[in-house]
Amino acid sequence: MRPVLAAPVPDSDLPLAATGSPWGADGRWVLTNGPDVAPLKRRLYLARPLPTDQPPPDVVEGPDFRRIHTGMDGLVDWSEFCFTPTYRTAVAGTAFEVDQAEWRTLRVTSTGPVLLHVNGELLLHADTVTYMEPAEHEVRVWLPSGISQVVITSWQVGFRECRQVVRLRVGGLPVRVVIPSPGADEWVAAEAERVLNAVGTPTWGTTNGEVTLTGPEGARLRVGREVVTLTDGRATVRLGEDAAGAVGSASMLASGEVVLRVSVDDDRSPVFREFPVAVLPPLYRPEPVGPPEQWRAELLAHVRATTPSVATELAGGRVRAAALERSLWMIANRADCADFEAVGLLTLLHRVEDWEPGLRDEVRAALLGFKYWIDQPGLDAMCYFTENHQLVWHTAEMLAGELFPDETFGNTGWTGSAHAEHGRALAAEWITRRLAGGFSEFNSNAYLAIDALALVSIVELAADAALVADARELLDRILTGLSVTSWRGVNGAAHGRSYVNTVRSSRFEETAPILWLCYGVGALNAAVLPATALATASRYEIPAAPASQELVTVSSSGEYRFEHDLLSRPYGSDVVVYKTADVMLSTVEDYRSGLPGLQEHIWGATLGPETQIYVTHAPNSSTSSSARPNAWAGNRILPRARQFRDVVLALYRIPPDDPMGYTHAWFPLSTLDWWEQRGVWTIGRRGGGIVALACEGGARIVTTGPDAYQELRPHGPGTAWVCVVGDPDPAEPEFWSDGVRYRDLSLDWEGP
Known part of the structure; x- marks a missing residue:
């Protein structure tokens, strides 16, 4: 992909009155609210559309195109918070090979207008603008045998949080991605992909500048300028001096993260993975x-x-x-x-x-x-x-x-x-x-x-x-x-x-x-x-x-009031908080259950500053503050959750057309003194606090990627989770080899 080309939006481009009442269909109020501003963004685009008479760039890895590895959602992501109105244009490209010429369906997903070029020909010009969830466009295309180049040009205009993403899916039989990269060896690169797919960072945050990598035994990896060998499947690297600026960063718009770029130690492989690591405030x-x-x-x-x-x-x-x-x-x-x-x-x-x-x-x-x-x-x-x-x-x-x-x-x-x-x-x-x-x-x-x-x-x-x-x-x-x-x-x-x-x-x-x-x-x-x-x-x-x-x-x-909140409806919340000397459990009960979520943190167990355990219904793979909700903050659809003292029951609805199709749990094993899985339960202890989390069929521990040994994925549908907390007091739950022995609980409700 190419980096974003950004330019300020002059007031003269905005078809809004700068004085008088800010309200009404053409009122300037829309500038400050993401969902409502989409029609205005489309008007701005139609006034200054992407040029369609220019040839697309050649897709070759180098100064013009930077290779990326997308998350599970497949989205190329340029999202950014724009403090002032900003035009944004970006380009992504790929090349893939088919052995036999045939008709294929290309599905292009984006949050803003796009141009789609295939082998130099403009096949799609879409002007749809969305807020957070992208729209999909389909194109039937005749692909010749051999390599085809695809270029997508993306347009957005940022008013505060700006979600700018694109995705390409090729219908039919699999294709072989063959991005041209001078000096690369495709067999070495293929082996590097296999190795890097098995690498993970089991700890998201560090206070001492050290980060552990896990992966295949004996793998030689480049981490920045350093080369490490995985011994017993692990290696420790130190963050560079450039990480110092991230220490203590704390803002609703900044993550405190630095990014580790990891590749195999072979110049013939251009592939790499990026792992975000937070430099934690030490105090x-x-x-x-x-x-x-x-x-x-x-x-x-x-x-x-x-x-x-x-x-x-x-x-x-x-x-x-x-x-x-x-x-x-x-x-x-x-x-x-x-x-x-x-x-x-x-x-x-x-x-x-x-x-x-x-x-x-x-x-x-x-x-x-x-x-x-x-x-x-x-x-x-x-x-x-x-x-x-x-x-x-x-x-x-x-x-x-x-x-x-x-x-x-x-x-x-x-x-x-x-x-x-x-x-x-x-x-x-x-x-x-x-x-x-x-x-x-x-x-x-x-x-x-x-x-x-x-x-x-x-x-x-x-x-x-x-x-x-x-x-x-x-x-x-x-x-x-x-x-x-x-x-x-x-x-x-x-x-x-x-x-x-x-x-x-x-x-x-x-x-x-x-x-x-x-x-x-x-x-x-x-x-x-x-x-x-x-x-x-x-x-x-x-x-x-x-x-x-x-x-x-x-x-x-x-009560929300439109001219203050841009909403006109009641609001309400009931937050249950259970605390002992060793653990905390909290839930906002029945909070807008079954409706779209944004940034709500519905329930969680706490055993330490980095030992916060919770479940979300992920809408995408992003952790950006400009994706609301995202993989770990908020829920695509809000669950129904109830808490009785030290137990939470949470029910999630996953529609058949859900973009990710799963719920997942944040369960950072490295922050625990002890943990194990017993039946459907994942159990952990930190100090005197104990937490047990279960879902139908149990959950597997993700062992690769940036969330390695921190994420649980359900074996079953993941629509019902139970969390129990306790401490060494005999009155608390007893953890046995076949699960958690505790009092019987049931959950009844009316409605969806």
Whole structure:
């Protein structure tokens, strides 16, 4: 494949009004919501279609084409999060051989417009645009005997998460893929494919920079510049110095991963595999050490050592231009998540006196020219409609207006006082609704931190006493709620929204630094702005942790409103949390069962920061944050799950036309002290905690690929799973040679 060619989308290309009401069929609201923007994307494509009169490139591996090995979904994936509107064009090609000329059916799958060339002839020009699940197009083609070249040109336009994928399937008898590669030997390459198909990485995360590879005995492998030989089927490699930048990376859009490129040690083979490995933040604490003053000092020292940002300046007490470069770029370009930066900059203006000359005025000018809500002028793809973004926007607008009450804000022409009142009313309404019913993004280990950032900023900086009191009450609920839904520094309860890296390791959770500051547990990573705002607060006092409860249910309910959420329906969740000293189990019960999923983490067992065990219905092979849902975060179709104390029963529906056709379990064996399979059960122990997971027919351990010894695949249909947790107490489940002996359970329900 070729890399993406990207270009900004000029406002003049957007057939939308930049002023007036943002609503209606042609309103600018569509720019900020992935599913609704597909018709607009198609209009943009029809205005600037791919050129059809240009010959396709020759498919030869080299500078123009990079070889890739797709996942089980067969998708070539260029997906990326686009902070500003971006045109994206990419090319993928292949060559295959048939012995006898014949008619074949080619099935091209894509999320955007494509051109399909076969042997230089344009056979398909499709202009369909989808959000996450790609559309399929069929073409009948006469293939001559010998080698045929196929080139697919892909077009997309990115507004925030951009899913850009293509796939080619050839109907009929098998074909032989013969991608031209100068200097390659096809027999050596074929043997290399066999070897590499058996290689795996049994541990996704590392704290010491060492990664284990498994595979065929005696295989000589190149890993970057290093050559290793597998002895007893294993070898250890060290990550290069370029991995240092990934350490501690923690964002809902960043994975903290580096990629190991592995090939056989033979120049005649061009094939390779890529294995993502996470560099884990090393600072994790399961139990409090020292007093709260120590936790605060540890957090602030950690923040000052991170990449320069608003948070480092807030922790250090001096504001340098280099630290604000990214924040000011985001505000100037109206990039998505610029609202987070605006709140951070406003906090700096209030809290820090020592600024580089001229920098304070630069920040002031940026804030006076910014857009603060969807009803204000401007064409952009900033997100206004998820729960966390709403409050951050209202907070930023209110605080900016209160800080500059008599100034004229250039984007609207309003005074600061008018902006303050506009933001204050919306913030008050948002907080009142959450005090009454709770969160739609329930217990999100990414977005509760963002809610906390906005709320502590209101408590510290806002002028309205009643609003400050309500914000303080809601923030108290968030922080004490985090204590309730966390176990040994892991926010392991079910989540309304989450990402792959955070459900594989709690060290990446956005809430982890907050837990460290407030309760002396958790982890220190790069997601430090919310925790830093809390640590430097002078008005707000962190509430004491509530008494631990073995079993608790946390419920939320409310109403979505279209002009705030782009949905008009009720929401609700009932999260069950069971905790002992050794293990935690949590489920959101009957949550929209049988309906399409997005980023919900429905249930999971937790025995450690990297020992989080759960099952998903995979829609694809991706782990990208721009695939929602993906292989390990969210479900294609949400299951029906019920929990009784230490047991979860979960039922999954897999349609006959399901693109992947399976459920699978994350069960990272390397993080356990002991494990084994007995009958249909896979059982593991870490410390004093025990977990047992079963499905009909049992499950096999995947032993190759990036999820080796971490993934379980069911032998049977995989539509029903049971998970039991326990500890050495005799009252807990007993694990025998033929399975798990436990009380009888049944599950009854009405409906689908």
